Amino acid sequence: MNINFNSILTLLFFSCFIFSLLVNYILLRFAQTLGIRNKDSQQVRWNPKAKPSVGGISFYLIFLFTFIFSILSPHSTANYNLPMIGILIATTLAFLMGLADDAFNTQPILKFLTQLVCALILIFSGHAISIFQNQLINYFVTIIWVVGIMNSINMLDNMDGITSIVSMVICFFMVLLNISLQNTTSYTTILNLGMIGALCGFLVFNFHPSKMFMGDTGSQFLGLFLAIMGIDNCWNNTSALNTNNFQILNIVLVGLVFILPLTDTLTVTINRLRAGGSPFVGGKDHTTHNLFFKGVTEKRIAILFLIINLISIIFAYNLILNYSTVLFYSALAFAIVVSLSLYLNTIIKKR
Numbered sequence: 520m521n522i523n524f525n526s527i528l529t530l531l532f533f534s535c536f537i538f539s540l541l542v543n544y545i546l547l548r549f550a551q552t553l554g555i556r557n558k559d560s561q562q563v564r565w566n567p568k569a570k571p572s573v574g575g576i577s578f579y580l581i582f583l584f585t586f587i588f589s590i591l592s593p594h595s596t597a598n599y600n601l602p603m604i605g606i607l608i609a610t611t612l613a614f615l616m617g618l619a620d621d622a623f624n625t626q627p628i629l630k631f632l633t634q635l636v637c638a639l640i641l642i643f644s645g646h647a648i649s650i651f652q653n654q655l656i657n658y659f660v661t662i663i664w665v666v667g668i669m670n671s672i673n674m675l676d677n678m679d680g681i682t683s684i685v686s687m688v689i690c691f692f693m694v695l696l697n698i699s700l701q702n703t704t705s706y707t708t709i710l711n712l713g714m715i716g717a718l719c720g721f722l723v724f725n726f727h728p729s730k731m732f733m734g735d736t737g738s739q740f741l742g743l744f745l746a747i748m749g750i751d752n753c754w755n756n757t758s759a760l761n762t763n764n765f766q767i768l769n770i771v772l773v774g775l776v777f778i779l780p781l782t783d784t785l786t787v788t789i790n791r792l793r794a795g796g797s798p799f800v801g802g803k804d805h806t807t808h809n810l811f812f813k814g815v816t817e818k819r820i821a822i823l824f825l826i827i828n829l830i831s832i833i834f835a836y837n838l839i840l841n842y843s844t845v846l847f848y849s850a851l852a853f854a855i856v857v858s859l860s861l862y863l864n865t866i867i868k869k870r
Contacts, residue, residue: 524594524704528712531588535713538584539577539720546573547724547731572621572734574683574721578714579614579740585713589706597706605644606706609637610743613669617739627799630739631666637743638665646747648754650766664754665746671780672742673735674787678807679727680821685779685828686741687718692776692832693748699840700758707752714744727817749773758839768838768847774854775835779824782806782858786865809865827857 550573586607589597597603616633619625638661641647648661676682690711697708721737724730733741753772774781783806788798796802810820834850 527592527594528703528708531585531709532712532716535581535585535716536720539581539717540723542577542580543574543721543724543731546576547571550576570729570731572732572736574725574731574733575614575617575621575735575737575740577721578717578733578737578744579610581713581717582610582710582740582744585710586706588713589709592709594704595706595709596702596704597709602645603706605640605646606747609640609644609747610740612640613637613743614736614740617735617737620735620739634666634669634739634743635662637669638662641665641747641750646750648750650754650769661750664750665743667784668746668749668777668780669739669742671777671784672745673738674805675780675783676733676738677805678811678820679729679817680722680725681807681824682733682738682741683718683722683725684821684825686745687715687722688825688828688832689745689748689776690714690718692835693752695832696752696836696839699836707748710744711748727821745777749777753777753835756839768842771847771851771854772835772838775831775838775850778831778854778857779806779828782861785858786862789862790865804865806861806865813864831857 550571586603589595590599590603612633616625616630620630642658642661646661648657648664651657651660672682672686675685693711694708694715697703697705697711702708721731721733725733753776754769756769756772786806787802787804790804791798791800791802807820807824810823811817815823830853831850834846834853837846838850
């Protein structure tokens with residue numbers, strides 16, 4: 520690993536962090552109405568206070584900066600090829616769709632169609648899941664994955680700091696894994712390192728009590744960005760090919776790294792369907808909300824989610840680099856216990 524490039528990456532992280540602080544501070548002062556709905560509109564929000572949803576703008580600006588850096592840096596192994604173009608087009612489309620939703624409150628069908636187009640762009644640019652023998656199944660799972668994670672990150676953005684912290688840990692896993700696999704100069708390392716800086720800067724304004732939200736602008740872009748990284752580094756990870764059931768292992772990896780957004784989305788969907796409602800209508804029934812109803816403060820919920828996610832990525836990291844049967848079943852047990860506990864907490868009522 521090049522020592523000079525390590526210094527460059529460190530400088531890149533701090534530059535993104537400072538730039539995120541500056542951009543979000545400016546937006547907080549001069550873009551007070553973005554993402555704030557009409558008072559008469561029917562919208563269920565956990566936080567009743569009207570706050571600007573501008574955090575996603577800083578995410579996208581820093582993404583563009585790190586994207587250009589990864590292409591132009593002589594140390595980087597990234598090239599301006601079809602896979603990179605696919606990432607740029609798909610993330611830009613997700614960002615614009617989220618921005619339009621924050622500004623004009625667009626229809627859900629438009630959201631879904633845009634998410635579908637983003638998934639198709641990734642497939643045609645070489646970012647499809649490839650763990651099944653049947654290519655059509657790979658494409659179908661890719662579409663479900665991309666649309667699902669974009670909505671999962673959006674749904675998880677229901678309490679101060681939660682989505683920022685969870686996304687930061689996922690990006691940290693991507694960086695740590697690629698550095699350990701000697702892929703320090705890859706686009707994955709550079710883009711995720713920049714995103715960590717962007718999220719750190721935003722979290723200063725988003726941690727409880729928050730001053731701003733990331734809005735759909737942030738959650739749609741971030742959801743697509745994480746979906747891409749999940750495909751390239753978890754679904755299609757080949758570092759554990761020597762195991763007997765590498766397909767099952769990769770699915771477990773995905774479940775560990777994305778344990779909190781997946782658990783929250785599945786919990787909300789199951790509970791709303793059981794109650795005869797629509798899973799697409801917002802409400803105060805998320806895993807985070809039910810923890811709060813049991814007496815856990817918002818700050819402690821954020822810390823709890825941080826700890827859970829850190830443990831889960833430690834399991835995922837070691838499954839890739841130090842695989843063993845004992846470790847696999849321990850990781851699987853951890854994921855099941857966490858998911859089941861968070862779900863049961865939503866159906867067990869406090870006396």
